[in-house]
Amino acid sequence: MFTFPRPLLVPVFLLLTAGWSQAEEAQGPLVEVVQPQKTLVRDELITFGSLRSDESVMIRSEIVGRVDRLNFSEGQAVKAGDLLLSLDGSIARAELAQAQANLDLAERSFQRAQMLFKRGASNAQALDEAQSQQQASRASLALAQARLDKTQIHAPYAGVLGLRQVSPGDYLSAGQDIVNLEVLDPLKVDFRIPQKAVSQIRLRQPIEITLDTFPGERFIGEIAAINPRLDEVGRSQAIRATLGNSDQRLKPGQFVKVSVILAERPEALVIPEEAVMPMGDKLMVNLVIDNKVELREIQLGRRRAGQVEVRQGVSLGDTLISAGWQKVRPGMSVRIKRARDGT
Template structure:
């Protein structure tokens, strides 16, 4: 009796499971949600191939750099007597930035000038006496040498005095000053930075596999977290001849217009470098691709049937994939419902917006 009861319970359980499976197959009134029987039409979504230009891009992280950037430092020690710039404002080439006390150097210059005046007079007098035979050639040579030494001393005094006035070597923007009037500065001490920010440089790196695709003059678009919603353009002007052996990457620099001084050195940038451009590329939605190992397949709709077709892919961008071989411009591919298909299955194509 117990065996009969066990058999009855097992039979009821089997019926419940079978009913659940059947209900799952036909729920929502869509019998195609189950694996179709032979000869049954499968409802799928499909899209025609698009033919349009596509450009390969490589994304990278970069940093904005000044076109030129230097730190102004004195060559002589001295007391700051004047500051000739405003912080954060443009300066012109030759404009005074910092002046040091030059009183000692002015005195040295005056001393050198007086000594040179005397030595020139002595040299001229000796030359006249030598012509009359009243002086020796040795005396003439000594006076001439003294005059040359005094000329060099005068030039040195002038150079030292000139170095008490630190001027801008080119047009740029002054940074924040590190000193004030009255400070005593030493040789090599930081005074102020000077940057050229128009144009501004974008520096970034790309993997070495793109070496053959990178060229001078290519366009780079970039965005900044500091200025959301804005896109800027730059042009590649320099490619590092050496590949970084640690990161296996290639350093690239591009220039961007910054006439409004909106961009600032040091900003973090998200760059996109345009590489190869294909004018008549065959494009399909990314979801149409069926990967199998290292190969790629799609279901092509031909005469109301699905034909499994191997394809070779190319550029991938914004949810679309370039098909290098395997499809033509007039083909249509299945974009949803591939799991229910097999090669040669009859299909009923509906739009993606259908319920």
């Protein structure tokens, strides 16, 4: 069998390798390319805040007395005017009966004084005294009725009750806590913004909140009130927003992340961050047009996870080099490979 002399084998291999390198160089380097995508981009102010009940009150007794009956359960939803608690009203009812009897007597005395005055058998002073006694007795009756009414404690508005602080048979002092009542729909969101952002905030501006309890979910609300005075210590402004909570999944007191929506661009162009090439104080991208590289300056907007908004310099449908731009130069031919994520 005929064989090449061993010294000739290496030069032949080098010739073949050199031929492949020249062919590859003639076609240009291999680069990954992407195209700009349209998506919603927001300018947001990020801060933190707390959820609060729309209305919150601690139900208390206005008078002293013994708890006769509880008419609610802990955690119960109630309507405005529902009876929550009854105090022992025996003394108040007795006082009311006494006041009613005194009023009856005062009215009869006033009627006799009027009759005697008309006949000339009495003077005006006696009539005035009888009328004054009648009015005082009416006031005493109204006071006794108010005391009796206060033995019945009602819900001031619709909401959800918390945990009770008393039991049947307890003797309550005036102002003693009984149970808290919370309005859970809507909820308030209290947060603060720095002084430099005050001019960007307005009433009815949309917000979104997120919290660890519901990862990946965003709850939408709007700004309802702005404190006109800034805090002198932190130079921040207090803001209050509201959001719906019909399913009552959100609870007062929760710590939340607040995003104030300053502006929205629903058709903004975004590209991967790795496609941007800094050159001095400019930002550039490498476009591929007819398989050749073209260098173009761009202006960027908002940045987000792995992507950046392009305000100026590229258009929808342009082809940009996302990987391999370090080995190209303007006018060079390139071989194209699409990025795996399709962006």
